[in-house]
Amino acid sequence: MGVAMYALNFLAVLFVAVIGLAALVSMVLFVIDRTQTGDAIRRNYPVLGRFRHLFSTLGEFFRQYFFAMDREELPFNRAQREWVKRASDGHGNTVAFGSTRNLNVVGTPMFVNAPFPPVDNQFAKSEPKVIGAGARVPYTATSFFNLSGMSYGAISKPAVLALSKGAKRAGIWMNTGEGALSPYHLEGGCDIVFQIGTAKYGVRDKDGKLSEDKLREIAAHETVRMFEIKLSQGAKPGKGGILPGAKITPEIAKIRGIEAGTDSISPNRHEEVDDWDDLLDMIHRVRGVTGKPTGIKMVVGSEDGVAGLFDAITKRGAEAAPDFITLDGGEGGTGAAPMPLIDLVGMSIREALPLVATLRNAAGLRDRIALIASGKLVNPGDVAWALATGADFVTSARGFMFALGCIQALKCNKNTCPTGITTHDPRFQKGLVVADKETRVAAYAKEIIKEVETIAHSVGVAEPRLMRRKHVRVVQPDGRSVLMSDLWPQSL
Secondary structure (H helix, E strand, O other), X not given: OHHHHHHHHHHHHHHHHHHHHHHHHHHHHHHHHHHOOOOHHHHHOOOOOHHHHHHHHHHHHHHHHHHOOOOOOOOOOHHHHHHHHHHHHOOOOOOOOOOOOOOOOOOOEEEOOXXXXXXXXXXXXXXXXXXXXXXXXXXXXXXXXXXXXXXXXXXOHHHHHHHHHHHHHHOOEEEOOOOOOOHHHHHOOOEEXXXXXXXXXXXXXXXXXXXHHHHHHHHOOOOEEEEEEEOOOOOOOOOOOEEOHHHOOHHHHHHHOOOOOOOEEOOOOOOOOOOXXXXXXXXXXXXXXXXXXXXXXXXXXXXXXXXXXXXXXXXHOHHHOOOEEXXXXXXXXXXXXXXXXXXXXXXXXXXXXXXXHHHHHHOOOOOOOEEEEEOOOOOHHHHHHHHHHOOOXXXXXXXXXXXHOOOOOOOOOOOOOOOOOOOOOHHHHXXXXXXXXXXXXXXXXXXXXXXXXXXXXXXXXOXXXXXXXXXXXXXXXXXXXXXXXXXXXXXX
16 A cells, blocks of 8 residues: 555656646746747747647648548659559559549540450560660660669668669669769669769769760779760759758768768759750760760750750751650659749650650651650559650659658658658668668569550550550540540651
C-alpha cells in the first residue's frame, strides 16, 4: 500500500509540474507572440496562431496518406506512385474491380486494341536500336526505356550507386545529368550518357570553357556511350541548373571543377551558342573529339523556335544533324527551380513530342535522328503513348526516384530528403541501402518494358516502336475520342 501511495503521489506531483511547465511556456510564448511584428496571425492570436504553421507543415505529409484520393495528388498521384512501388517490389501489378481513372478527362489517351491480336506465342518484343550510325563508335541501345539525367550532387552517393547498379541489371542506360561523371556512375558498370550542361561541369577548363582534353578523358571510358548537350530542362526552361552550396562537398566540387560550399548556378545557355548553326558546330566538335554519338536536350517553346533547327540541318545536310534529340516537357523536373518556371514556361511533353516528331519526319530525318521523350513519363501507359507518338526512346528520372523509395516529401532542394535520395546528410543517407535499392531500380525498369510490350501486343504490332498514332485515341471536349493520327497527321 505504501508503494502504491508513493507512486500516486509521484504521478500527482509530475502532473502538476507538467501543467505548470506548460503554463509557463505558454506565458513566455504569449509575450513573444504579442510583441513580435513579423507575423500578424501570431500577434493577434498568441500561442494558438503557432498551430497554423504546424498544421500547414504537417499537411503536405498527411494529405497524400489520409485526404487525397488515388487520382488527386500532384505532381504524381497515389495511383502512379503505387504502381511504381509494386513494380519495384517485384510483386504482381494486377488490380481488381475496374479502373479508378476518369476516362472522360480531355486529353486522356486510350489505345486501340486489335480485333485479332497476335496469339500469345507471338508476343511483342522490343528490339535494339542503333544511335549515331555515322559516328566512329555508334551506340546500340538495347532498351527503349532508360534512366534520365540526375546529377551527382543533386542526388546522393548511395542513390547514384543504386541507380547505376540497377541500370546495369536491367540493361538500360543512365544519364549523368549536368553534374559530370562521378566514380559512382562508373562503379555500377551500366551504359552512360554524359550530359554537357551550360557550365560544362567535368569537361571545363580553368576559365569554364569546353576542354577537348577532358572530353577525350571522359570518352575514353568504354561505358560512356553518348554525349548530350543540354540546352534546357523541364524544371527551369531558359535558366541554368541550381545546386545550393550546402550540397557542394569537396568531392562534388572536384568532380565538377568548381568551389566547395558555394552555390553553383549554371549559365542560362551555352555562351558560345547564339543560334542553330552554332549549335550544329558544337555538336560536330563534340562528336569529332569523342567519336561517339552526340545529341541535345531541350524544352520546346514554340513550333517556329524548333523548326529553325530542322531548317539549319536541311541546309547543311543530314550528316550535320544531332544523333538524337531529348525532349523534356515543361512540367518541371527533379531539381530545384523557381515556381514560375515549373508552372508556366515551356510546352508540355504531350504537345512538344508530336510536334517535333512530325517536323523531324517531314524533314526526312526519321532514321537519322533518334527522339528521346522525357517529362513525367513514369507508368507503362505514358511510355507506350510516347512511343506511339513518335519517340524512339523514353527516359524517366522521377519514376526511378520512386523506385528508390521517394515519398514525394518535396524536400529535394533543402538537403533534408527523408529517404536519403537528394541529400548529403549522412543521417538521412544511411536509410538508403544500395543492395536493396538497386534490385528495386532494375525491377521497375523491367516491369515497364514488360507492360509496354503487353500494350504493343494488344494493339497488334510486333514490337513497341511499331506503335503509331493510329493506335491511340484521345478524349475531346465533347466526351468523344478521336484518333491521334487525325489530330497529328504522322509524316513518314
